[in-house]
Amino acid sequence: MTEQTAHNPIAAILDATTRYLATVAAMTDDELRAPSLLPGWSRGHVVAHVGNHAQGLARALRGLRTETPMPIYDSPEARDAEIEARSGGSAEDLAMFSQFASLRLAGELNLMRAFGSVERTPGGPVFSMVDLVEARWREVEIHHADLGLAYGPADWPADFAGYLLSEAANDRAEEVQLTLHAQDIGKTVRVGRGGHGVAGTAGALAWWLVGRGDGSDLVSTRPLPTLGEWTRRTPVK
Structure with missing residues (x-):
């Protein structure tokens, strides 16, 4: 497990x-x-995806x-079709499915x-197994924020924000060269070989690196680079 998840990765997911x-x-x-x-x-697509991932992982x-x-x-085709089919369900149906799939996954975890x-x-x-645990952690926390409701990267626990910042920085290492300063957790992370400084909270920095935020809440010594689509570099063993 990574340093951030070693304490109790299952508890973090739950x-x-x-x-x-x-x-x-x-x-x-x-x-x-x-x-x-x-x-x-x-939002129905997001909820359907998170539930389907729980069910498939279980x-x-x-x-x-x-x-x-x-x-x-x-x-891949079956995955996409299931998301599309389930996304149109009622709020009650999707809530019940999410609860059931999450309980089933919790038991298997x-x-x-x-x-x-x-x-x-x-x-x-x-x-x-390490990949699976960390992937599920990312799925729940990132897609929770993707709903665009009351929960966002500012609400992520510090351990998750710090973990995702390190992971996303590694994912971007071949694309940009930056030095990121997460002021709220006192952590500095290099992207690639390091470069001009960008500062903000760990959550805001990670959110920008995974291709969500526009970086307007970050402080940079130079104009921020335009990032491409976020692609994981390290999940395949």
Whole structure:
């Protein structure tokens, strides 16, 4: 586990999920139909995706535990189709599905083996147990903020904000050269070899690095570079 998740990674996911589910349970049908912060996706799409990921990950972990390997998703096309089909459900239906899928995943996480790997799709990227735990943490916290409601990067726990800042800086290392100063947690992170300074909270810096924020809440000694789409560099083993 990374330094940030080594203390209790499962507890971090469960805490994040509790906050996320509270937001989902309070949403109305009209709020679900409204656009999320992700281009082309309504909030219903985001909620459907987070729930489907929980359900698929639970299936994969159960397959690992019972020695009957299963991928997280049957195929990229099946993943997309399931999100689209479920996104139009009512607020009540999506809240119930989210709760069920999260409970199922929580059970499998608590029974999770320390070793092994899982395919995202048949023949696709392979994830270790560390990858899976950290990926779920990112899914819940980032997509909670993507809903564009009362929860945002300023509400992320400090350990998650610091973790995501380091991960996203590594992901951008071949794209830009920056030195980031997370003033709220006293952490400095280099992107690539390091470069001109950019300061802000850990959450604001990480949010910008993952391609969400425009960086208007950051302080930079030079104009901020334009970032491309966020792509993970390190999940495949």
